[in-house]
Amino acid sequence: MGIRIKGWEFLLGFFLSINFCSAQTPDVFRLEYMLMPRNTAEAKLSRIKLVANLPIKVGKNDNIIVGGEYNRIEYDLNRKTPYDDVITETFHVADLNMAYILQYNQDWRFVGVVTPRLSSTLTNDIGQGDVSVNMTIGALRDRPKIEKPTRLVLGIAYNSTVAVRVPLPLVYYEKRFHPNWAYVVGAPKSGMKYFFNDNHMLQTEFILDGYYVNLQNTVISSDSGVASSISTSVALFTLGYQYAVAKNVFFYGYAGHTLFQAGVLRDEDRNDIFTLNDQPSFYFRTGFRIGI
Numbered sequence: 001m002g003i004r005i006k007g008w009e010f011l012l013g014f015f016l017s018i019n020f021c022s023a024q025t026p027d028v029f030r031l032e033y034m035l036m037p038r039n040t041a042e043a044k045l046s047r048i049k050l051v052a053n054l055p056i057k058v059g060k061n062d063n064i065i066v067g068g069e070y071n072r073i074e075y076d077l078n079r080k081t082p083y084d085d086v087i088t089e090t091f092h093v094a095d096l097n098m099a100y101i102l103q104y105n106q107d108w109r110f111v112g113v114v115t116p117r118l119s120s121t122l123t124n125d126i127g128q129g130d131v132s133v134n135m136t137i138g139a140l141r142d143r144p145k146i147e148k149p150t151r152l153v154l155g156i157a158y159n160s161t162v163a164v165r166v167p168l169p170l171v172y173y174e175k176r177f178h179p180n181w182a183y184v185v186g187a188p189k190s191g192m193k194y195f196f197n198d199n200h201m202l203q204t205e206f207i208l209d210g211y212y213v214n215l216q217n218t219v220i221s222s223d224s225g226v227a228s229s230i231s232t233s234v235a236l237f238t239l240g241y242q243y244a245v246a247k248n249v250f251f252y253g254y255a256g257h258t259l260f261q262a263g264v265l266r267d268e269d270r271n272d273i274f275t276l277n278d279q280p281s282f283y284f285r286t287g288f289r290i291g292i
Helices: 007-016
Strands: 027-036 043-058 062-077 090-103 108-120 131-143 150-158 168-178 181-186 189-195 200-221 225-246 249-266 272-277 282-291
Touching (some): 062 200, 090 200, 200 249, 225 272
Antiparallel strands (some): 027 043, 027 282, 043 062, 090 108, 150 168, 181 189, 189 200, 200 225, 225 249
16 A cells, blocks of 8 residues: 555645644645643643645646635743733734645755745734744655655755744655555654554654744843744643544544643743743643645
């Protein structure tokens, strides 16, 4: 049995995941809920994700993808801090994804993705600090019809919202080494997949996840400085199950635990000025998606 996802579909999905979006394949539609329950730092984090994509065929083999993603994030810290007025904020992250996929030959495809992003508390009118642009270029080699199907993704991504604004390499490799087994090595996700059949799949994942949001109402503390943004970076391990209701229509659920977590407030130079949450937490994610 070969890898069922088409090459250009996977490539786009991988590049759209560079900002720690958990999905590895694009969807016509996705609705997802994530929860990290309250931990020993009295921190609780939840997220609702909504994704929509529209593929447009260009010529014989090329494609344009226009889509969007919205994340509504709730951060609740139940302890006294110098920044109590922002710890229970609702954060909004919205992307407009525009990609062109060029089929070079039977094995290789090239892609370019431009992603304008709005990340803000939206307590005031949208300002300059709320909007950024991320860009990605790369290539995919897809070999689904050989005895042990493989997929290789290589790329470079520029994310204007991270603390160190330099292009970062992207590498992803997937191999179906057994009719029921496949492994994935890469970033932001690695893991193992076990296919019971075409409808049922178990998957382990090591994931890098997180977010960055501009704080419109700057918060001042004489001890720590001025907080102008909030970010969370997480490394975690999960075990999940996916059920195919019909062709390209799936329900899924994952549970896991963080291996590393850093929730911080940053100043205008992206320096950490206050740690909100650096304690481990459980992790749950469930959703419904319709694949392309």
